[in-house]
Amino acid sequence: MVLWIIESSQKRRQLIDRSFRPCFYVQGPERLLARLAEALPARAAVSCVLTERQNIWDRQPLRVLQVSAHHPTLFAPLARFVRRFDSDLILYDSDLMLAPMYCWEKNVFPLARVDIEATEVAPGFSPARAALKGGATPPETGGLPGEIRSIVCRDDEWLTDYERPPVRTMRARLEGLSDVNPRHGRHGAMEVAIENDWQVLDDSDEPAAAAFERLLRVHDPDVLVTEWGDSVLLPGLLRQAQRRHIRLPLNRDPVPVASTRSRSYMSYGRILFKDSTTTLFGRLHIDTQNSFGADTCEQEGLWELVRVTKLPVQYACRTTPGTGISYLQMEVAWRDGVLIPAQKAEPESPKFPDELLLADRGGLVFPPRLGFFENVAELDFVSEFPSIMARFNISPETVNCPCCPQAPRVPELGYRVCQRYRGITSRVVERLIHKRRQYKEMMRDGIRDTGHGTRDTGHGIRDTGTARELESGIWTPESGIRNSGLETGGFPENPHLTSRAPSPEAQVPSPESRVPCPASPTPNPVSRNPSPAACKQRRDVLKWLLVCCFGYTGYKNARFGKIEAHEAINALAREKLLVAKEAAEQRGYRVLHALVDSLYVQKSEVRSQEPGASGSASRGWGLGAGGWGKTLPLPIDDGRWSISSIGNRQSKIGNCEKAADREIRSALPSPAPSPQSLAPTPQPLAPDREDYERLAQEIEQLTGLPLALEAVYRYVVFLPSKQSAEIPVPNRFFCVSDAGELKVRGLECRRHDTPPFISRMQCEVLGILAEARDFTTYCAKLREAREVYERYQAQLREGSVAPEELVIRKRLTKAPSSYQKNSVTAIAARQLDRAGVKLRPGENIEFIITDADSTFIDDRVRAWTLWEGWRGYDVDAYGKALANAFEPAAHFGKTVGGRQ
């Protein structure tokens, strides 16, 4: 295994570790295993030994043959040989990536701070090259120069205040619009930057490849951050270098540059395109246009992803978070001594049709009440699905396990959840949730170290603890977690979850070879608190990992996937949302909207003093249908509804404040009685943040899941479907928080296919409306916003809009020749196709509408890279788009304008 390290003296060194012997396991009839154990050593440098490992699904020991490759390059060929040796053999751990396996074995991770003891190396000597020339066997004494004798991690992947590696970065891009694929025909010269000092490499003085080679040689960057480097930039440079006989060593290691082909694939009914990749050795190449992590979470997010998942940087930035979460799960399994199946082998359990109808459902979505609503609070379950997995021990191997026939049942579905073993997925997500929460606290408190020490959880991976663990229901060996199942109804006591220490059976002995991380790691000698922006990027990447973790439980190819686990999580989420809704309604709140894990509630303006007559005039100008009138009280208290027991408990909770709250209040000076407080009943109770926070706390206690008051909004505008003005849609609204922050969902400015000009207008309009505090000021601001809209329309008519502001981006769903109708996307795709651009399904293309109503089809739109100035743009089409983008702002302003 070749490692590149940055010494404390900033010197870069290549080292080689020959002690790494990756192994996989083979299960099958004993006679076959014996034959295999004889056949393998005769063919390659390999050790075979019979051993026992656990099966993931029933935790029973399995007798398997452990095959250890003496050289990492033998690992994949050996696995292929065994697969062909006999079809009765089942392989485990055989298709894992070597880099994460090395990290697991050595307890290190990419970009970690390490202490290494290695043999001396002469300047210019490459251990990797020597190893390639000299073969796999090291000399008997001393070892080769640059060989690692020992490696000790001085870092912790679960730390939040770690030091970022001191890497030298070089940036490269092409002139022009960065989002437009240069392969589509229009790009400028290459630009390269060291420390934000951009210089243009055109071919006028010397070839760009030669100039690039000189820059590489002079600056020797560790990281190469490019735009379109994977598919255009680096392959183009290499082609030019080859053509002009220029030596261009993009790699530091003496091996050729690695590349993969592009491909189109289907995911969730959509066709997606994965561009080709160009990865380097000894240097990191990140293409921001072909990288999920680097694009959405930037480099801070990428470093976090790499540290946590232990995936190689270049691989991590080009893959989905799902792969990251799979490797996190596999690490836990590997440390437990559990066999990792090469392919998913857990099919869906047989179900009756009615069971399938019950089970195959997602989260609950309450369509919003349409209209303009003031003083609305958004209550969010924090990482709800992962929290359910962590709290209720939902993991593929714990749902309907064979070891617990009397285990607690999941509501609605009746699935059992294991009480003996802590699930692999549950353990993974609890760490991620915890780290994400630490970043949230750091963001909230500014740049501040949370100061939580680390401790060993006994599973080989360190965890950190906070006082909030118990509150949030996150399992720890010290605290255990309360089982809120009984409180919420339908989910009985789970002894495993309630115990303060895991039962003896739960403590799976680690295999001797899998030494856990040191119990008290040496603290990072140089720690640096991340900025709030960095915390946000790191939080974002952890969020994506958590989101994928839930999704992967139902993914057909996920190694640790089991659809029953997916269904159980959904069932619990539905249950919790209903409990939250009922609790809010019982306290006189109106649920305007609920979306799987969040509720939009509005407090009644006047609370009636009469018992049972909750809810009255709410502050909203809604067009909502089907609201419960105050003449029809909910039959909650008659005992027929299952919620009645919850209601009784709630009254207790409602009457007793939390001790902490009492303490805080006693410390505060008592406010002077206001004129309102002396007024006779009914009292106008101004809905305030404290009320909503209390509600959030009460729901949190009832559901057992962490619930946060995300924001209190001055107003929320829930908009109807574009097709039908009276039908609400879950994701089309905008709201303004009490701090003046705008939240927009489903409008044009959030869509990827909206031209920047339209998005800009809508953002500007919403920005003006965000200054409003209530409906009256909203209507006043709307007049101001309309002026902005008219100004944009005028610009459009004058023809003074920059063409790149009108570019529309669409994803191709099929090959250009396969389109049957003359949609704008099809026309633009055909134009590019005719121009010689090879387009694949899933790729994005850009175009401008030139004359939408033209009888000559090709004149209707023009692909952006083929557009010429004389073609202009279609003023009417873009004018309509502007009007459509302004409509959401004016929708309820028009309807109830008479109220002003």
Next chain:
Amino acid sequence: MGRTVATFRDLIEQELQSWKQRFGRALRQEEQAYLEAMFNRVRLYVQACTYHFPVDAMHGIHVAVGLDHEIRLRKIEAALGINLATQWMDSRPLPLPAGDGPVDNRVEPEAPPAD
């Protein structure tokens, strides 16, 4: 794996298309828009249908339509300040409409009314 069962939103659309084919064809043109509006309003209660998820989607749609009518009726009562329940108890016959039917005698709205 993945979703095998159609969502209730999809089922509402499927049922609407199925009912529009024959039932809707035999309706008068001015009545057809109301059929679609009636099915569309089921979407307001889609979360309850999803949660209950009857084997036959029409069962859920029937209850949702009935519930919607009940709610709107109560709102009309509240708006007009009347209680129809007391009128049902009145032994006197209800006044007959002047024309052939309520639809014919009214000016047709451009779109089904929202409440």
